[in-house]
Amino acid sequence: xxxxxxxxxxxxxxxxxxxxxxxxxxxxxxxxxxxxxxxxxxxxxxxxxxxxxxxxxxxxxxxxxxxxxxxxxxxxxxxxxxxxxxxxxxxxxxxxxxxxxxxxxxxxxxxxxxxxxxxxxxxxxxxxxxxxxxxxxxxxxxxxxxxxxxxxxxxxxxxxxxxxxxxxxxxxxxxxxxxxxxxxxxxxxxxxxxxxxxxxxxxxxxxxxxxxxxxxxxxxxxxxxxxxxxxxxxxxxxxxxxxxxxxxxxxxxxxxxxxxxxxxxxxxxxxxxxxxxxxxxxxxxxxxxxxxxxxxxxxxxxxxxxxxxxxxxxxxxxxxxxxxxxxxxxxxxxxxxxxxxxxxxxxxxxxxxxxxxxxxxxxxxxxxxxxxxxxxxxxxxxxxxxxxxxxxxxxxxxxxxxxxxxxxxxxxxxxxxxxxxxxxxxxxxxxxxxxxxxxxxxxxxxxxxxxxxxxxxxxxxxxxx
Numbered sequence: 001x002x003x004x005x006x007x008x009x010x011x012x013x014x015x016x017x018x019x020x021x022x023x024x025x026x027x028x029x030x031x032x033x034x035x036x037x038x039x040x041x042x043x044x045x046x047x048x049x050x051x052x053x054x055x056x057x058x059x060x061x062x063x064x065x066x067x068x069x070x071x072x073x074x075x076x077x078x079x080x081x082x083x084x085x086x087x088x089x090x091x092x093x094x095x096x097x098x099x100x101x102x103x104x105x106x107x108x109x110x111x112x113x114x115x116x117x118x119x120x121x122x123x124x125x126x127x128x129x130x131x132x133x134x135x136x137x138x139x140x141x142x143x144x145x146x147x148x149x150x151x152x153x154x155x156x157x158x159x160x161x162x163x164x165x166x167x168x169x170x171x172x173x174x175x176x177x178x179x180x181x182x183x184x185x186x187x188x189x190x191x192x193x194x195x196x197x198x199x200x201x202x203x204x205x206x207x208x209x210x211x212x213x214x215x216x217x218x219x220x221x222x223x224x225x226x227x228x229x230x231x232x233x234x235x236x237x238x239x240x241x242x243x244x245x246x247x248x249x250x251x252x253x254x255x256x257x258x259x260x261x262x263x264x265x266x267x268x269x270x271x272x273x274x275x276x277x278x279x280x281x282x283x284x285x286x287x288x289x290x291x292x293x294x295x296x297x298x299x300x301x302x303x304x305x306x307x308x309x310x311x312x313x314x315x316x317x318x319x320x321x322x323x324x325x326x327x328x329x330x331x332x333x334x335x336x337x338x339x340x341x342x343x344x345x346x347x348x349x350x351x352x353x354x355x356x357x358x359x360x361x362x363x364x365x366x367x368x369x370x371x372x373x374x375x376x377x378x379x380x381x382x383x384x385x386x387x388x389x390x391x392x393x394x395x396x397x398x399x400x401x402x403x404x405x406x407x408x409x410x411x412x413x414x415x416x417x418x419x420x421x422x423x424x425x426x427x428x429x430x431x432x433x434x435x436x437x438x439x440x441x442x443x444x445x446x447x448x449x450x451x452x453x454x455x456x457x458x459x460x461x462x463x464x465x
Contacts, residue, residue: 013324013456014347014360014361014362015360015452015453017062018062018359019354020356022053022055022355022357023046024051024355025047025352026044026048026350027047027075028044028045028075029042029333029349029350030077030078030079031079031337031348032088034088034108035106035107035108036086039058041057042348043055045092051068052110054066054110056108059339061339061340063357063359067110069102071100075093075122075124076092076123076124077092077125078090078125079127083162084134087104087105087106089101089102089103089163090104092113097118097120097121098115101115101116101138101165102114117168119153119155120150122140123143123182124140124181125140131214132215138165141153141154142155152173153170153172156217171217171218173197175204179208180199181197181230182196182197183195185245187245187266190211192213192214195210196233196247205225205227205228205252207223207258209221209222209223209265211264224258227252228251228254232249232250232278232279233247234248234280234281234282236282236291237291238314239314243262245262246259246260248280250295253273253274257272270317273321274293274308274310274321277308283345285309285311285344285345285364286367288314290313290314292309293309293312294309296333296349305326305329306323307334307349326351329351329353329358331351331358332350332352334350335348336348339361340361342362342365346360346362365395366394366456368392368393369393373458373459373461374390374458374459374460375461376462378465379463379464380464381437382434382436384434385432385434385462389431394421394423394424394426398423400422400450401419402447402448403450404446405445406445407460408446409443410433410464411433411434411441411443411445411460412431414429414430415427416428429445429458437464441463442459443461
């Protein structure tokens with residue numbers, strides 16, 4: 001019902017705030033507060049230069065270049081406090097059969113990378129306590145090693161709690177999978193971390209569930225066909241049930257949602273056609289308490305580049321995806337964080353066309369209810385319908401300034417919103433339909449406000465008789 005000026009119906013809105021060059025091809029991006037100033041920063045693995053570049057957040061959605069570190073970087077990155085001291089450290093999947101760890105100094109700089117051998121190179125790395133001892137471990141799904149031998153395995157590098165790691169615990173992936181994506185979570189509510197991996201077991205593409213045994217090993221617990229190679233996975237409570245962790249997979253140009261049963265099994269995937277996604281994150285982007293999905297890829301919907309958002313309905317289903325188009329860009333990787341301090345999750349993208357970090361600010365401080373178009377009953381030509389109403393809520397932290405509110409021809413609008421709506425306050429928008437001819441009519445209420453530089457639009461539907 002609320003959509004950007006490009007006619008995409010969305011509740012959250014995003015607009016580009018920054019483009020910061022990193023000067024090379026990258027396949028890894030991670031967001032965290034590396035200098036402990038309360039503002040998220042970004043670490044980018046520059047694969048072509050063999051470096052990790054730190055971009056420090058300025059608090060307004062822009063970034064400045066920090067330190068650079070020489071690391072043989074490949075496909076993925078993760079961040080956590082590996083020493084349990086509140087200082088974020090970095091883990092990068094690296095070439096030559098190793099992972100690289102950079103320990104943070106707490107001021108946005110890092111110690112030099114330390115490498116730990118693995119059985120092969122990593123398609124994806126993650127972090128979590130897989131040994132059950134309170135230390136953060138590294139988990140990696142791996143493919144072919146530097147000698148050309150297939151591992152197709154999952155490995156846990158046990159953390160010592162001081163930022164160092166032990167020898168990997170290795171297990172062959174089930175179903176002959178060559179895995180490309182990884183997600184971590186407790187899928188069966190036993191207090192032990194599990195993993196989901198997506199990959200290719202020729203000729204099928206599967207999501208395999210591996211239940212953690214609490215000692216760095218796993219037990220295979222079934223698989224689910226997704227029909228295409230995947231590139232990213234995300235977890236969240238899509239139904240709102242905190243005992244049933246759900247999964248979303250970016251695969252084959254779609255978002256596939258697998259609802260969890262709470263026992264380590266999942267329902268069959270539901271497909272949402274959402275463009276060629278390469279990255280995927282799950283957050284409540286519109287402030288309605290329901291988990292949404294955001295992703296990016298080579299073309300977005302209709303093969304146009306942009307960030308794609310699916311608003312969650314709170315019952316495990318999602319609304320029609322919408323795209324915030326980024327002309328002349330090729331965004332392929334995505335992370336989320338509040339990069340401008342307004343308590344709304346923003347998006348950080350890697351653009352492989354201009355080789356830059358893009359900051360997309362979430363300006364969705366306006367929530368409308370209901371979230372469906374206003375659909376008037378059939379109305380006789382020359383008469384006026386009873387009003388249909390929408391409640392506008394300012395979910396932002398400052399007053400919402402409304403410059404104008406206009407309805408298209410054959411519709412009219414009035415409101416109690418005045419020119420300003422206080423933070424947390426509500427007002428009512430009323431619309432009527434006065435057809436001048438027979439047939440279906442589509443219209444809009446266009447709202448110009450301080451929440452965004454783009455108009456926000458309520459869709460109107462009616463039929464004259």
